[in-house]
Amino acid sequence: MIQRRPLLATVAAAWLLGAAPASAAALKATVSQAFQSMLYLPLYVALDEGLFExxxxxxxxxxxxxxxxxxxAVxxxxxxxxxxxxxxxxxxxSKGAPVGVVANVxxxxxxxxxxxxxxxFTDVKDxxxxxxxxxxxxxxxxxxxxxLLKENGLSKDDVTLTQVQLGTEPGPFLAGQAKVAVLYEPGLDQVAAKGMKVVLGFPEKYGPxxxxxxxxRKDVDPVVAQAFVNGMQAAIRLMQSEPAKAVAVAKKEFPNLDPTVVEAAVKRMMGDKVYPASVDITPDALKIALDTQIALGNLAAQPDYASFVRRDFIIKAMAGQ
Incomplete structure (x- = not known):
């Protein structure tokens, strides 16, 4: 998820704070997730199914x-x-921090x-x-x-946005405060279970x-990084071959949600190819995602793909599965 440029810029400056160098890691690692999110299910599958081990x-x-x-933290x-x-x-x-991406999620x-x-609803102009x-x-x-509005000749002035805290969008929508809502999962399937219609999916619209x-970090221990990416690749493959296990892990990780909603959300995201087929990040998939941020003014230009994406880890992980 993206935030305003000033907050993004603070991350870019964080590496200048003079952190002490990390000691050599012996096949142990910490992963810092932004949120506990159903989107990150490949990580939870890797953890819960013992695939990192x-x-x-x-x-x-x-x-x-x-x-x-x-x-x-990285x-x-x-x-x-x-x-x-x-x-x-x-x-x-882009601000000089020695970081890149090593796997798709x-x-x-x-x-x-x-x-x-x-x-x-027939099209966005409605x-x-x-x-x-x-x-x-x-x-x-x-x-x-x-x-999406801009691409269809509209602007934010053509609608009234009721902005609420992430995860609470179903509440005002189901309460009748609006006839339209923009949602992540599992909120989408929470409202679908109440009879609401899904009229547009961005996964289908944009593809990869x-x-x-x-x-x-670019100086990450390569042995540790390879093992981590291997575990993520194994998790993604398991999700593809045994989707029931992915659903079971999601229910375990989100015990306070209706299990029926959790299952529907996982199946929708798998069906819409939200979860990747592998840890690979293609140039096109990265470009379209970052083009969105460039258009919004959050990023000045595309990074150099070859140096930004560590495909050496990706290629070896895919070859080993």
């Missing part, structure tokens, strides 16, 4: 609470890896638009004049929605889209 690495998961904090060497949108890493790298623009059953419930900026769902990735 099989790859020869002991991984500890920490939850930072924000992408900026997660990436700062820059300062208090974590070896972080999981969040690659735009954070691209901005930090989410390969689709995991945002959807839902409406009430009585709302007649949203003109409507009240839209969406996440509080800065967040990717609202950013993508504003981009580097939505979330594993980031690391």
């Amino acid at each position: 099989k790859a020869g690495i002991d991984v500890t998961k920490e939850t930072a609470g924000a992408p900026s904090v997660a990436l700062s 820059i300062s060497k208090s974590a070896q890896f972080s999981i969040h949108g690659p735009e954070w890493t691209a901005v930090a790298a 989410v390969n689709g623009a995991a945002v959807w638009i839902a409406t009430t059953p009585d709302f007649a 949203l003109k004049g409507q009240t839209i419930v969406t996440g509080l900026m800065p967040t990717t769902s609202t950013s993508l929605f504003l981009k 889209y580097a939505f979330s990735a594993v980031s690391a």
